[in-house]
Amino acid sequence: MNYEPVIGLEVHAQLLTETKIFCACSTRFGSRPNENTCPVCLGLPGVLPVLNKKVVEYAIRAGLATHCAITRKSVFARKNYFYPDLPKGYQISQYELPICQKGWIEIEVGTQKKRIGITRIHLEEDAGKSLHEHPKTRQHGASWVDLNRAGVALIETVSEPDIRSAEETVAYLKKFRAILVSLGICDGNMEEGSLRCDVNISLRPVGTEKFGTRAELKNMNSFKHIEKALAYEINRQASLLDAGKTITQETRLWNDDLGVTESMRSKEEAFDYRYFPDPDLLPLVVSDTWITEIEKSLPELPDAMRDRLIRDYQLTPYDAAILTGSRDLSRFFEQSVQLYPEAKKVANWIINEFLRLIEGDESRIAGTKITPQHLAKTLQLVDAGTISGSVAKTVLQKIFESGGGPEAVIAREGLAQVSDTGALEAAIAEIIAANPDQVAKYKGGNEKLIGFFVGLVMKKTQGRGNPGLINKLLKDKLG
Ligand SMILES: [Zn+2]
Numbered sequence: 285m286n287y288e289p290v291i292g293l294e295v296h297a298q299l300l301t302e303t304k305i306f307c308a309c310s311t312r313f314g315s316r317p318n319e320n321t322c323p324v325c326l327g328l329p330g331v332l333p334v335l336n337k338k339v340v341e342y343a344i345r346a347g348l349a350t351h352c353a354i355t356r357k358s359v360f361a362r363k364n365y366f367y368p369d370l371p372k373g374y375q376i377s378q379y380e381l382p383i384c385q386k387g388w389i390e391i392e393v394g395t396q397k398k399r400i401g402i403t404r405i406h407l408e409e410d411a412g413k414s415l416h417e418h419p420k421t422r423q424h425g426a427s428w429v430d431l432n433r434a435g436v437a438l439i440e441t442v443s444e445p446d447i448r449s450a451e452e453t454v455a456y457l458k459k460f461r462a463i464l465v466s467l468g469i470c471d472g473n474m475e476e477g478s479l480r481c482d483v484n485i486s487l488r489p490v491g492t493e494k495f496g497t498r499a500e501l502k503n504m505n506s507f508k509h510i511e512k513a514l515a516y517e518i519n520r521q522a523s524l525l526d527a528g529k530t531i532t533q534e535t536r537l538w539n540d541d542l543g544v545t546e547s548m549r550s551k552e553e554a555f556d557y558r559y560f561p562d563p564d565l566l567p568l569v570v571s572d573t574w575i576t577e578i579e580k581s582l583p584e585l586p587d588a589m590r591d592r593l594i595r596d597y598q599l600t601p602y603d604a605a606i607l608t609g610s611r612d613l614s615r616f617f618e619q620s621v622q623l624y625p626e627a628k629k630v631a632n633w634i635i636n637e638f639l640r641l642i643e644g645d646e647s648r649i650a651g652t653k654i655t656p657q658h659l660a661k662t663l664q665l666v667d668a669g670t671i672s673g674s675v676a677k678t679v680l681q682k683i684f685e686s687g688g689g690p691e692a693v694i695a696r697e698g699l700a701q702v703s704d705t706g707a708l709e710a711a712i713a714e715i716i717a718a719n720p721d722q723v724a725k726y727k728g729g730n731e732k733l734i735g736f737f738v739g740l741v742m743k744k745t746q747g748r749g750n751p752g753l754i755n756k757l758l759k760d761k762l763g
Pocket of ligand 1: 304308309323325326435
């Protein structure tokens with residue numbers, strides 16, 4: 285049978301506030317275990333939570349940027365469950381009345397644009413972290429709990445089940461991350477867990493409306509894992525359905541070593557958590573004036589920036605979408621174009637070479653040794669004939685590895701183009717002497733062979749020969 289995947293995402297984004305959501309403890313990453321804690325986030329009896337206003341502002345920013353309605357009076361709720369890293373025995377979250385509702389994000393897949401609905405964005409506190417000894421190296425027979433993360437502010441964004449493929453899933457997540465990062469409310473770092481994603485997936489026969497039973501893939505922390513896990517899960521569910529079996533509603537984890545998803549536990553339903561309004565917190569009321577103020581302060585968002593790059597620099601929608609994948613990348617592009625105004629060429633070099641060097645990881649842009657000045661200068665040196673296009677790639681590679689400006693790298697590595705007629709003629713003479721058959725064929729009328737000779741000369745000069753000059757000298761010599 286032909287099945288259609290139905291996918292929805294729950295994304296937890298850690299907000300970039302300096303202090304936690306209900307106490308004044310620092311959110312600094314990398315502190316000593318339990319250093320950033322106080323009676324409130326330790327869940328000691330008799331303390332009261334006090335809401336951090338910045339957290340609310342950030343959630344409203346996220347809501348406005350994703351076309352959500354902002355709830356004027358939202359309510360905090362207790363989500364009850366027991367776990368060692370949750371000292372209160374409940375997590376403060378929002379349930380019936382979340383702060384943002386009913387929005388959408390536009391994604392591009394190929395040349396197609398599509399809107400993915402957003403059901404809700406709600407505020408909540410993070411839990412702590414349990415650290416377990418590796419079974420093989422157990423020394424103390426213990427697990428530890430670090431509560432530095434307990435009480436750090438999160439927004440959870442739940443999408444509608446509008447996503448239909450792994451490609452769309454990744455496009456949605458990338459666009460959402462770009463929006464959060466451009467708003468300055470989340471660093472978007474998936475490896476460090478600032479952005480965590482649960483993927484719900486079910487299958488239904490193509491052409492039918494009714495949703496199938498879903499599995500939840502928990503804690504997906506890289507785009508590659510999401511693609512692989514979805515491919516696996518689509519296959520697994522299709523085989524079960526084809527065999528006439530039923531899908532179990534459950535939470536599964538991606539095991540990257542084995543390349544499979546594994547059952548973790550049966551999926552809880554909302555009623556398992558016995559949600560109820562938190563009696564320690566008043567309803568959260570936000571005024572129209574404040575919302576308008578926040579709206580006015582929003583920066584240029586990825587979609588608007590993409591449209592502007594298409595308009596101002598005549599870029600293709602495809603190139604513009606890639607270049608607006610992060611604020612660092614679009615800034616790199618715009619700064620480079622200021623210095624070297626051929627936008628299409630700059631876009632190609634950034635997309636094909638620069639992104640390859642940083643392995644497509646835009647969070648590495650801030651720390652890379654290549655600057656827009658370096659890229660612009662390198663392209664100018666190609667235009668001036670100092671280096672060829674292929675040597676320019678080497679130059680960027682060397683700058684990336686060990687720094688230095690392009691001219692210094694060219695001098696240090698001896699990469700300047702050889703335009704010395706004498707040196708090139710010597711190389712040509714050797715090549716002609718070593719290839720009498722090809723020379724005869726060329727002279728017999730097979731002029732396409734000129735490319736073969738040019739290639740050999742380039743090889744002999746390690747790509748540094750001036751191609752135009754080589755061509756001319758070869759034609760003279762071969763008659
Ligand atoms: Zn605290």
